[in-house]
Amino acid sequence: MQTDILIIGAGAAGLLAARNLARAGRSVRLLEGRNRPGGRVYSSDAGGFSRPVESGAEFLHGDVPLTRQLLQEAGIAYLDTAGINYEVAQGQTQPAESFFDDLPLLLEKLHALPHDMALAEFLEQYFPGEEYYLMREQVTRFAEGYDAADAHRASAFALREEWSGNGAEDSPRPEGGYSRLIAWLVQQAQAAGVHLELSCPVTALHWQPSQVRATSAEGRHFTAARALLTVPLGIWQAEAGQPGYLRLEPELPAHRAAARALGFGPVIKVLLEFTTPLWEHASAQVSRPLPDLGFLFSDASLPTWWSQLPDPSPVLTGWLAGPAAHQRRLTSDDDLLAEALASLAYLLGTTPAFLQEHVRAHRIVNWAADPLALGAYAYATLGAPEARATLATPLADTLFIAGEGVYDGPYIGTVEAALVSGAKAAEQLLQRP
Structure with a gap:
């Protein structure tokens, strides 16, 4: 099956690139390993939910101009989050006034930092001793929870830039879920002539200048003059023999090494729909209610939870990220559900x-164990700009690389990053005859 351009991966980056290339007159075949498009974007009512809930990407973090532009073009509104943010520590509940205390002092030290270093090293060097123990814990917990980062690898400079903005506090949701945007991109791409192949995991890519052959797990072959790889960073980081590994012939050792130098954080989401929002009011069974709950940050083993407000659906999302999620990547869904319920019981006093x-539907989403992702989203490590530049470097005007993991800008780890990267790759390809 000969075509101008093969695109591997029908997530946000691959879909937007495919649409833009096809609209410019290129013949495009888009190969996706899953039985659905969207990658780490997946809104679904699977598991008995009364409405679609988000297995993956859920919020718009910050301005994200391209995402907002596409949502507007698609006629999809977005809704601000609502409710009260709480924190629970040692069984004590109080409203959470900020993501962590002493942020001005933290930023002052970060902005005075003469050279980049890992976050853990920075905290130990600039905030040592018992006096700052709580601060170190709060900052580490936030970096690991929000950014899915390993504090021993995460760039202090990158986190400084993130924490100087408002991305964490400005986080609306696309109305009806992110998959509405994916469905719109699929419709746009197919209308432009893109051939979309689902349930077609590519396991090998043979290439030479101006010639590419992709082989699927079922032994199907697809050829093109060029290929755009938009697979997640976790696939680039996989070792030979590991599920999800993509064999390249000839191999790209510099690209593999660059990928492994980057951070790709694991996430486990626990989605629970209850018969009623039983956390709203005190009762004989619930001694620590959380009325008007928006977000909850805690010292529980599954520490972060949020509701769907302003949507009143009785759905709670539990969130575990970073090293804690990595440690549980092989834990069974049943055990993860039990841990989630135990955490929530502690938080609510039940x-x-x-x-x-009172659980009427549940879903466990373990992105670290997903063989087509092997993680959730990127975070900046020391030397990340150079590593991303290496990974994103085209080969012989034939292989091009895009996706959230190679994006270099203020929206790392977001759908915006994937979309911007896909659009940029399409522009690169269109500059070629």
Whole structure:
């Protein structure tokens, strides 16, 4: 099957690149390993939910101009989050006034930092001793939870830039879920002539200048003059023999090494729909209610939770990211559900059995164990700009690389990053005859 351009991966980056290339007159075949487009964007009611809930990307973090532009073109509104943010520590509940205390002092030290270093090293060097123990814990917990980062690898400079903005506090949701945007991009791409192949995981890519052959797990072959790889960073980081590994012939050792120098954080989401929003009011069974709950940050083993407000659906999302999620990447769904219910029971002052009685739907989404992702989203490590530049470097005017993992800008780890990267790759390809 000969075509101008093969695109591997029908996530946000691949879809937008495919649409733009096809609209410019290129013949495009888009190969996706899953039985659906979207990659790490997946809104679904699977598992018995009464409405679609987000297995992956959920919020718009910050200005994200391209995402907002495309949502507007698609006629999809977005809704601000609502409710009260709480924090729970040692069984004590209080409203959360900020993501962590002493942010001005932290930023002052970060802005005075003469050279980049890992976050953990920075905290130990500039905030040592018992006096700053709580601060170190809060900052580390935030970096690991929000950015899915390993504090021993995460760039202090990159986190300084992130924490100097407002991305964490300005986080609306696309109305009806992100998959509405994916569906719109699929429609646009197919209308422009893109051939989309689902359930077609590519396991090998043979290439030479101006010639590429992709081989699927079922032994199908697809050829083109050029290829655009938009697979997640976790696939680039995979070792030979690991599920999800993409064999390249000839191999690209510099690109593989650059990918492994970058951070790709694991995430586990626990989605629970209850018969009623039982966290709203105190009762004989719930001694620590959380009325008007928006977000909850805690010292529980599954520490972060949020509601769907302003949507009143009785759905809670539990979130585990970073090293803690990596440690549990091989944990069974049943055990993860039990841990989630135990955490939530502690937070609400109730029992796991009571919560279990009122769960009408649940879903466990373990992105670290997903063989087509092997992680959730990128974070900046030391030397990340150079590593991303290496990974994104085209080969012999034939292989091009895009995706959230190679994006270099203020919206790392977001759908915006994937979309911008896909659009940029399409522009690169269109400059070639």
